[in-house]
Amino acid sequence: MSLAGDxxxxxxxxxSDLEITLRRSFDAPxxxxxxxxxxxxxxxxxxxxxxWNLVECEVDLRVGGTWRFVSxxxxxxxxxxxxxxxxxxxxxxxxHTESYDGADHPDLTLxxxxxxxxxxxxxTVTSTILHPSREARDRTLRTPMERGLRESHARLDxxxxxxxxxx
Numbered sequence: 001m002s003l004a005g006d007x008x009x010x011x012x013x014x015x016s017d018l019e020i021t022l023r024r025s026f027d028a029p030x031x032x033x034x035x036x037x038x039x040x041x042x043x044x045x046x047x048x049x050x051x052w053n054l055v056e057c058e059v060d061l062r063v064g065g066t067w068r069f070v071s072x073x074x075x076x077x078x079x080x081x082x083x084x085x086x087x088x089x090x091x092x093x094x095x096h097t098e099s100y101d102g103a104d105h106p107d108l109t110l111x112x113x114x115x116x117x118x119x120x121x122x123x124t125v126t127s128t129i130l131h132p133s134r135e136a137r138d139r140t141l142r143t144p145m146e147r148g149l150r151e152s153h154a155r156l157d158x159x160x161x162x163x164x165x166x167x
Contacts, residue, residue, distance in 0.1 A: 010149045012141075017134040020141065022127045024153055028160040030091040030118035033125060035163075036156060037094065037114070042163070043069070046155040049148035052079075063088060067096065083112075092116055098129075108136055 011023040026033050036042045040057040047054050048071050055078075056070035068082040080101035087095035094114045111130040116123055131137040 010146065010153060012146050012149075014137070014141070015128070018131050018137055020129045020131070020137060022129070022149065023124065024149070025122055025124045026153075026157065026160055027122055028164055029121055030116040030123045032160055032163055033123040034091040034094070034116050036159060037116075037125075042159065046159045047071070047152060048073075048155075049144070049151040052148075061085065061088060086111075091118075108132070 009024070011021075013021040013023070015021050036046065038059060038061050040059050043057050043059070044054045047057075047069065052071045052073040054069055055072045056068065058066070058068045060066050063085055065085045066082065067085065068080070071079045071081075073079070081098060082101075083097040083099060085094070085096045087093060092115070094112075094116075096112055098110045098112050099108060109132065112127055113130075114125060114127040116125055118124075129140070131140065
């Protein structure tokens with residue numbers, strides 16, 4: 001599964017039976033994209049598909065620190081994600097676990113490795129999500145993840161343009 005559109009389309013790839021790799025470029029330097037990925041005051045402005053918003057956003061950005069997001073969507077639906085940071089290189093690398101509360105994601109803990117690579121003021125973000133099984137990976141692929149990412153990233157584009165304008 002992959003969108004082959006323009007440079008602002010998210011590419012969804014499956015490099016192995018356990019992994020999903022997501023790649024997207026942003027018209028902003030890596031330090032700003034990394035900040036948007038890790039700072040609660042910025043995350044609440046873009047994270048989530050259309051109709052979903054972060055209503056709680058806690059980030060303890062240090063190795064061993066935790067993060068927790070609660071998103072609220074249509075009809076008051078809620079989704080909680082959380083994890084632990086395993087490796088952090090500001091503006092370059094972010095490695096963390098990710099799990100979801102609720103019946104839709106029983107006992108699912110993922111390992112997410114996100115790399116930020118800047119070239120000529122443009123940053124490519126590549127996230128590789130390691131699943132515990134092929135079945136778990138395939139279940140993720142059947143969700144509306146790709147649509148949600150497109151919508152969320154469109155919101156991030158707007159945020160990055162406004163943040164760059166104020167630098």
